[in-house]
Amino acid sequence: xxxxxxxxxxxxxxxxxxxxxxxxxxxxxFEDADEQRxxxxxxxxxxxxxRNVVSEQxxxxxxxxxxxxxxxxxxxxxxxxxxxxxxxxxxxEAVIDEIVMGIPNIPHExxxxxxxxxxxxxxxxxxxxxxxxxxxxxHWEIGEALKILDFETASKITGARFPLYMGAGARLxxxxxxxxxxxxxxxxxxxxxxxxxxxNRTSMTGTGQLPKFAADLFKIEGWxxxxxxxxxxxxxxIHQNQILDxxxxxxxxxxxxxxxxxxxxxxxxxxxxxxxxxxxNKVELVKFSLPETxxxxxxxxxxxxxxxxxxxxxxxxxxxxxxxxxxxxAAKTYDIEVWIPSQGVYREISSCSNFEDFQARRAxxxxxxxxxxxxxxxxxLNGSGLAVGRTVAAILENCQTGDGSVIIPEAxxxxxxGLERITGS
RNA sequence: GGAGAGAUGGCCGAGUCGGCUGAAGGCGCUCGCCUGCUAAGCGAGUGUGUGGUGAAAGCUGCACCGAGGGUUCGAAUCCCUCUCUCUCCGCCA
Numbered sequence: 001x002x003x004x005x006x007x008x009x010x011x012x013x014x015x016x017x018x019x020x021x022x023x024x025x026x027x028x029x030f031e032d033a034d035e036q037r038x039x040x041x042x043x044x045x046x047x048x049x050x051r052n053v054v055s056e057q058x059x060x061x062x063x064x065x066x067x068x069x070x071x072x073x074x075x076x077x078x079x080x081x082x083x084x085x086x087x088x089x090x091x092x093e094a095v096i097d098e099i100v101m102g103i104p105n106i107p108h109e110x111x112x113x114x115x116x117x118x119x120x121x122x123x124x125x126x127x128x129x130x131x132x133x134x135x136x137x138x139h140w141e142i143g144e145a146l147k148i149l150d151f152e153t154a155s156k157i158t159g160a161r162f163p164l165y166m167g168a169g170a171r172l173x174x175x176x177x178x179x180x181x182x183x184x185x186x187x188x189x190x191x192x193x194x195x196x197x198x199x200n201r202t203s204m205t206g207t208g209q210l211p212k213f214a215a216d217l218f219k220i221e222g223w224x225x226x227x228x229x230x231x232x233x234x235x236x237x238i239h240q241n242q243i244l245d246x247x248x249x250x251x252x253x254x255x256x257x258x259x260x261x262x263x264x265x266x267x268x269x270x271x272x273x274x275x276x277x278x279x280x281n282k283v284e285l286v287k288f289s290l291p292e293t294x295x296x297x298x299x300x301x302x303x304x305x306x307x308x309x310x311x312x313x314x315x316x317x318x319x320x321x322x323x324x325x326x327x328x329x330a331a332k333t334y335d336i337e338v339w340i341p342s343q344g345v346y347r348e349i350s351s352c353s354n355f356e357d358f359q360a361r362r363a364x365x366x367x368x369x370x371x372x373x374x375x376x377x378x379x380x381l382n383g384s385g386l387a388v389g390r391t392v393a394a395i396l397e398n399c400q401t402g403d404g405s406v407i408i409p410e411a412x413x414x415x416x417x418g419l420e421r422i423t424g425s
Numbered sequence: 426g427g428a429g430a431g432a433u434g435g436c437c438g439a440g441u442c443g444g445c446u447g448a449a450g451g452c453g454c455u456c457g458c459c460u461g462c463u464a465a466g467c468g469a470g471u472g473u474g475u476g477g478u479g480a481a482a483g484c485u486g487c488a489c490c491g492a493g494g495g496u497u498c499g500a501a502u503c504c505c506u507c508u509c510u511c512u513c514c515g516c517c518a
Contacts, residue, residue, distance in 0.1 A: 038476090041476080041487085045476075046486085048488085052486095052487090058499070059499075060444090062444085245435090366473095375473080
């Protein structure tokens, strides 16, 4: 959420930022409602002031055993007026709220302009796509042949777009989770979190999934709870409604969770394999930062995520999302994309964003500086470190051999009980 | 699922028959004094949000005692609804 004052004073800029995202909002409606709200608020406050003062008089008169009846009657009138005005006020506030909650973050100045993902810019690249000497198979074919992935059975159990891992496949998923967590906690200093996998509406609103993106979420019937679409939601909300101390920063958390996404509107995309599922595992990185260092923190968070791919020797690149492709809450986002040989393209495996104070304002996460009055909003950041299912897909495809077996990256072998290769038998 | 208790400022914790309580007291924190260092001690200050005014320090309005509604001239205090937390019983991995 942007600050209302900021929106009011930067109408054109907000409008422009919206346009850059290919979005639009009617700022005229906002302007009108905002002006009305302020006018009425001034009236209300004046009346309440009067009432406070007079009530004090009444109290004094009663103590002195004087007759205060006429003042009481007058104040009865005032209270009625206030009540009326308050009703009007809340109407305007609802309008403003809806508009402001629906305004996405303003992109950072370093974000390239562009209309969609085709205009994202390359930030850096690591490794070279492997040469196979045969046509690389898609990971679902490899996985099914090795009997470590079974999508058909998963759809029998639940439905389309759910994964079922078996044997070495299940082990591989688990190994990756541990591998990722160990690096982030042991080498990069993140604190491990294991949060609830369902959250309430307030938390979802705090990080920006609600109210605008309800259609992407799974809701629990009979409860106002939602399955988390990412650990970002429960982990960022750890500090919801808190005032942190300047000395605590940066606060770095990492969490493994399953993620649940209904992915409305993505029909027909990636219908096969692990790339796009209603449920997938992810190790997430979340940071709380001082405003002045948040962009440095974004760079280091990005590196922390990339480390995983380097250790796994998976070729990848980093792109900076352009204004048209950046997410609703983010001010700047890097996507890490891993090479998928069967498709001959790089596919997103991590998304690292700085939200600046956008989420902090919604979730009310602030901090205090030593010796300074008042509070400031913190900056929040997060990134995948990494999406586990997509990592499995990348390993199966990049490490496949002509005989259908898959060579396990060396760094992962300790987590696989020393296993070097997944074979059919 | 059944029975009970509770929700107050950064934290702990008072709030009497509704008015002088934005909130006692303590802790913590900040500044100053004192002390050979540390500790202790002494003094002063210290909520959040939002608006006005001011160059600034500051002054000042309004709101906020879990959330929402109600009663009243006036509510942290009374009434209703909801949420959450805790304890006991039952059930359960």
